[in-house]
Amino acid sequence: MAKCLVTGGAGFIGSHLISRLLCDDHSVVAFDHAPLDKLNNLFNLNSSSFKYVRGSVSDSSLFRDLINDADHIYLLAATLGVRRVIEKPIATANIQVDQVREICATVCAHQKIFYASTSEVYGKSNASPLTEDLPLVLGEPGKARWAYACSKLLSEYLLLSLYRDKNIPLVVGRFFNVVGPRQNQAYGAVVPNLLSQAIKGIPLTVFGDGTQTRSFCHVSDAVDAMLSLMNNDSCNGGVYNIGNDEEISIGDLADKIRNLFNPILEIKMIPYEDVMPLGFEEILHRVPSLNKIKRYTGWSSKIKLDEALIDCFMTLKNTSI
Ligand code: UDP
Numbered sequence: 001m002a003k004c005l006v007t008g009g010a011g012f013i014g015s016h017l018i019s020r021l022l023c024d025d026h027s028v029v030a031f032d033h034a035p036l037d038k039l040n041n042l043f044n045l046n047s048s049s050f051k052y053v054r055g056s057v058s059d060s061s062l063f064r065d066l067i068n069d070a071d072h073i074y075l076l077a078a079t080l081g082v083r084r085v086i087e088k089p090i091a092t093a094n095i096q097v098d099q100v101r102e103i104c105a106t107v108c109a110h111q112k113i114f115y116a117s118t119s120e121v122y123g124k125s126n127a128s129p130l131t132e133d134l135p136l137v138l139g140e141p142g143k144a145r146w147a148y149a150c151s152k153l154l155s156e157y158l159l160l161s162l163y164r165d166k167n168i169p170l171v172v173g174r175f176f177n178v179v180g181p182r183q184n185q186a187y188g189a190v191v192p193n194l195l196s197q198a199i200k201g202i203p204l205t206v207f208g209d210g211t212q213t214r215s216f217c218h219v220s221d222a223v224d225a226m227l228s229l230m231n232n233d234s235c236n237g238g239v240y241n242i243g244n245d246e247e248i249s250i251g252d253l254a255d256k257i258r259n260l261f262n263p264i265l266e267i268k269m270i271p272y273e274d275v276m277p278l279g280f281e282e283i284l285h286r287v288p289s290l291n292k293i294k295r296y297t298g299w300s301s302k303i304k305l306d307e308a309l310i311d312c313f314m315t316l317k318n319t320s321i
Contacts, residue, residue, distance in 0.1 A: 210251025
């Protein structure tokens with residue numbers, strides 16, 4: 001069984017990944033900057049195979065010790081939420097650059113790495129669905145939203161060079177809008193936002209005209225995808241989309257949530273300039289092609305949007321009582 005290190009382990013996807021790794025009899029070190037009294041996501045992990053280390057990926061000596069001690073390394077540490085990225089572009093970039101720099105300096109060929117990249121790297125591409133081999137077009141540097149995509153993309157380039165030059169086994173997964181229980185609403189993501197509005201009985205907020213589209217992947221599907229990539233050596237050195245290809249406009253998503261959970265709710269359209277800081281730019285459409293990951297691993301997403309929304313709603317409701 002492997003010794004696993006998960007950076008960003010106290011976060012939403014990290015905590016689901018860790019539960020699964022422990023179930024599969026691996027030992028896990030979660031490395032995260034979250035203080036001990038904010039570890040709500042890890043509340044049930046009192047296993048002797050689990051350890052929490054509080055710290056930053058910028059703390060070279062601590063991070064290098066943890067890297068040296070691990071067989072499998074999952075790099076999930078990141079700044080979350082479009083608004084926080086715009087407000088903290090330097091910290092956003094530093095987390096990616098620091099963690100990948102330490103990996104490049106420290107890791108050996110007997111270890112294996114999963115890097116959590118993002119569908120944000122597809123930026124302004126008009127293609128649909130988005131395939132991993134597309135040329136990428138990001139927005140202008142004056143718009144801070146792109147700091148996230150840019151730093152994730154730089155990390156992809158560095159890690160893929162590490163694979164080519166030093167034969168380090170690694171895979172890159174580009175996540176598309178992952179949702180599920182314990183997703184923190186404070187980061188402003190649309191699903192937890194609308195669901196918590198539905199629970200409170202207040203209007204559902206749709207930004208812009210609501211025609212922008214996304215597709216939402218349940219976190220348990222996302223964790224399955226990560227593990228299938230890590231457990232399959234033919235995937236090494238590749239970039240793979242992880243998501244669900246059930247595309248929906250945000251206006252229709254709000255409608256769906258209203259119909260499923262609270263039919264008397266109002267839907268309120270809000271212009272971007274009233275809710276987003278300067279430096280915001282909308283991504284109009286984003287749906288993944290999942291052919292590549294399916295071809296390499298056989299994985300495909302199983303959980304439909306309605307089912308994912310009901311799961312998120314029930315957990316949120318139980319925790320807000
Ligand atoms: N959005 C919305 N209402 C909200 C939160 C977000 O209409 O309360 C929109 C947002 O403008 C975007 C989409 O929902 O078009 C997805 O936003 P999110 O921040 O979840 O993810 P991302 O933009 O990174 O895909």
